Amino acid sequence: MAGQWLQWVRGVVTVHIRDGQPERLVNRALEGGLELSSIRWTSDGKLEFELSVGDFFRLRPFLKETGCRVHVTKRHGMPFWLIRVEKRKFFAIGLGVFFIGIYLLSSLVWSIEVKGNVKLTEEQILAAAKQEGIFPMQWSFKLKDKDILSKELVTDLPGATWVGVEKKGTRIIIQVVEATEPDKPDLESPRHLIASDDAVITEIYTEKGRPVVKKNMKVRKGQTLISGTIGGGEYTQSVVAKGKVRGLVWYEYNVASPLTQEVKVYTGEKKTKWYAVIGNRALQVSGYGKNPFGTSEDVVYEEQAAWRNWKLPFGRLKKTIMEVRTDVRELTVEEAKNNGMLEAKADVMQKAGSDAVVLKEIVLHENSDNGKVYMKVLFEVEQSIVEEMPLVQMQGE
Structure with a gap:
């Protein structure tokens, strides 16, 4: 590698030898101390080899001695590069200015990204970072060491247990880890859990309170499912009823789906x-x-x-x-029916909740008229049927 670099600095030429005694020329040149490389015959019968610029000028006596003529076909290396640069001064200056500009632009902080913050606002973190010298259009070499910045930002930001500062190109990433505080339980008033729809119960689980219905029971909307009143007589107590109740609910839809799309x-x-x-x-x-x-x-x-x-x-x-x-586009009746069913089912899922499951789709009536397919559809859905109802206590109880 060092030899190749030295050759490039000295400059290398590729030559073709014509007429005379080419083989004798090579032997005499090597005996005379010249360094020839890549010696070969070309397809048109000419001898080709490479040598440095200095050895090229020392080749002349051997050419006269052997009656050969030389023709330079390629030139490469620093001497020839400098000649080209001399001819294109403005291009070279512009190229230099371009690379200097890239270096200067890449030495600036262009953007700051904040990650990991929940309670602390991005404005608070950026304000603290600016106090420590981290802000857009700041020179990278003016920034303090990452460990020092991390410690100072932790001091500046109450509620942060660790702050990491990372530089990626022209971007600064500030990673924040906030102190975790135990969740405070919400203050809840005593309540019943009641049915949100007419349904047949498929599952009931009571976490707190007194269940008043059972699986497979039919309930009406507003009926109590889990009571927030437990005990009896002088030992009666009101609690926050908690639990899970799922049931079968039926939705009836009139669907009109066009036969064109x-x-x-x-x-x-x-x-x-x-x-x-x-x-x-x-x-x-x-x-x-x-x-x-x-x-x-x-x-x-x-x-x-x-x-x-x-x-x-x-x-x-x-x-x-x-x-x-x-x-x-013209649709078939079956395609129009599928489109209508999909829209109706999407509406059902929106009303019933993300954990709902459509068990059955029953088409009660169907006909086509005026470029549309009309259907009456009944959906059987298993869903949560729990709704909260505050338990009002009488004064003196």
């Missing part, structure tokens, strides 16, 4: 706009003009520039405007 279709026509992104700002660089489509959707794709593991505060954004149209 509007479908969004991409036409394939599109317009692309490019933007240069610097920080939180975007500057349009191509694709000017108004949106040529009556109906369209935007698809946005952003690329952030990076160098090694650092994300740089600039990049590019591609915005593609896709033309769309709305087509009307």
Whole structure:
């Protein structure tokens, strides 16, 4: 590796030898102390080899001695690179300024991200960080050591047990671990648990209180399921009734589902706009003009520039405007029925709760008229039927 680097610094040329005695030229050059490499014959019968720039000028006497002529085909190395740079001074200066700019931009703090906070607000944490010198557009080399920042932020933020500070490229991540406090039990008034709907009980579990119904019993809406009154006589006591009661509830729906459906279709026509992104700002660089489509959707794709593991505060954004149209699709009766059933079932689940289970779907009546399918549907659902009712105590009790 060191030898290759030294060769690049000295400069290397690739030459073709014509006429004369090429084999004798190689032997005489090697005997004369020249360093030749990659010696081979080309497909058109010419001898090719590589040698340093210094050895190239020492090759002349051997060429005269053997009657050969030389032609340089390739040049590479620092001497030739410097010649090209000399010819393109402004390009070289611009390239240098570009890399200096990248270095300076990557040495700034561009954004601060806060993680792990629950009780502490992001504004509180950012204010404390600013006091310790962490804020956007701050030079990275001016920041204190991570351990020192962590200790000082813990002191500045009451309620935080640990604060970690991590730098990723131009971004600072502040990870907060807050002190855990035991949950305070909510103050609850005595209550009964009553039925929220007419139902047949499928499951009952009493945690606190007195159950007054059993499994497979039919109950009416408002009927007491678990009483908050326990004991009897002078030992009667009011408690906060707690428990779980599930039952079968029936929902009847009149469904009207159309036999046509509007479908969004991409036409394939599109317009692309490019933007240069610097920080939180975007500057349009191509694709000017108004949106040529009556109906369209935007698809946005952003690329952030990076160098090694650092994300740089600039990049590019591609915005593609896709033309769309709305087509009307004819549905079969079965497809329309399925769509109607899905909408009705979604409404049932919203009313019955996330833990509800639809056990049966019974179509009581069905007919098609005026481009729609009409159905009367009965859903049998197992769900929680618990509702709280405050237990009002009479004065003097």
